[in-house]
Amino acid sequence: MLFIKDGRLLTMEGKVYEKASILVRDGKIQEIGEELVAPLDAEVIDAKGRIITPGLIDAHCHLGLWEDAIGFEGADGNEATDPVTPHMRAIDGINPMDRTFEEARQGGITTVASGPGSANVIGGQFAAVKTWGRRIDDMILQAPIAMKCAFGENPKRVYHDRKQSPSTRMATAAILRDTLYRAKEYAEKLEAAKEDPTKKPGYDMKMEALLPVIRKEIPLKAHAHRADDIFTAIRIAKELDVKITLEHCTEGHLIVEELKQEGLYAVVGPSLSERSKYELKNLTFETAGILSNAGIKIAIMTDHPVIPLQYLPMCAALAVKAGMDETEALKAITIYAAEILGIDHRVGSIREGKDADLVIWQGHPFELQSTVEYTIINGSIVYKK
Known part of the structure; x- marks a missing residue:
């Protein structure tokens, strides 16, 4: 007690x-x-x-999947050999004994959504975990919490270098669309098999992993920086009738009226970083405040290890400096982050x-x-x- x-x-x-x-x-x-x-x-x-x-909450990071001060040996966030890997589970790659967990606790961060990176069109399953423990099984708050998918430069860069699809934004969208359609068909066959067992499809691990998405139990966690990529993510979510959250949303401030009409949540960041690629050319700390001031519910992320997790409150403070309301910024790393992740009954x-x-x-x-x-x-x- x-x-x-x-x-x-x-x-x-x-x-x-x-x-x-x-x-x-x-x-x-x-x-x-x-x-x-x-x-x-x-x-x-x-x-x-x-x-x-x-306790502070980071709604989008890769804690434990890219270990501290290690190269290849501790890099477990991108299975960049297949553009569609929904069956990858963050909990199988997270090392909770990495030093960055201790640093997160020192910074007041108690819960994170951690998962695969953005090399693939569908990268795998995010999990909500507490930042204290030695065994990931004992730290899970909810897994899966979301399914990672990615638009824009990252998938096309990875697979262009391999001379395979997707090498364009068109192909990224097409692969995602095709996979979700096939997952819907798989779900329909499973439903039909309840009445007629002969209709049961053969086991497909990828399709099984996508069932919570198709059933709208978890959202697609859509990596999208540029405005056109954000709109593509929304378009596909509507076509396939799935839930979605907008991750990064770097150019969200340029399309704020359209996003307000959509009524979606955004997880904004990482803003305390360099403009390392073309789709980040409009990166600014003003994005969070502009979206929030328009009435859009947002969370603020570090995208750890892009920004070390313990600097999450600093990222929120810099958003305040750029025009965000102070209370709203604190909510963006506590209760709003929890609500966006669907874990606000426990934390936030x-x-x-x-x-x-x-x-x-x-x-x-x-x-x-x-x-x-x-x-x-x-x-x-x-x-x-």
Whole structure:
């Protein structure tokens, strides 16, 4: 049992407590209040003069799939030998004992959506995992959480070098369209087999992996930087009637009215990086604020290891500097990230009944010189300054 007393609580639930306490029991937030008294058997943390936030969430990264300070031996994020690999599972490639997990906890990040990169048209399954543990099976919050697909330069560059399709944006779209159509047919045959077992199709691992997408249980996590690629992603999602979230959305600020009409979520970033390719020519920290100010729900990402995960609050702070509302920016790395991922019933805010994922700060999270004093995951202190 853990009792955190007298902190300033930024709950992300629309309420700020200037001085309140939190009782944690069995890994969950049991009680929040201004007049709580610590049980005699509780471990007590005095948070007077400190700020308490929910654990931070990165809605798009590759934590544990590109290991720290290693080359090929630790690069497990892109199976770049086949443009269609929906059966790849992030949990089979993540190394939770990589040093970057410890650095994430030191930075107050408690949950991430981690998964394959963007070499392939369909890269594989993202998972939502906590950043504390030694065995990935014990860290999973939800897997799969989304299916990665990619538009634009990355797939065409990878397969052009191999002299195979896709070498154009047309081919990327065609391959994705064809694969989703075949997955729909596979799902229909499975449904028909409930009445007539002779119609059951032969087992297909790729199609099986796509069933949650076809059934709209998880979204396509669509890597798209340029405006035309964003529109292609939306077009295909509508044609195939699947859910989609817009990842990176680098030129989203150029098409804000169209995106507002679509009513989709966007995971914006990484903005603290160089313009390493043509489709990033309009990269700016203003994107997050422009989309948010237009009423579009967004999360802010690091795309770790592009930006080291512990700098997630700095990315949000720079979005504020570029015009984003401060509270909305903090929500973009807490409750909005959780809502976009579909895990807000567990994490993303300080509320009774939710996972006790909490961060105690000396200073506001967006101040450069602020430090994390405690990171708590599932009610356990996993980092103490």
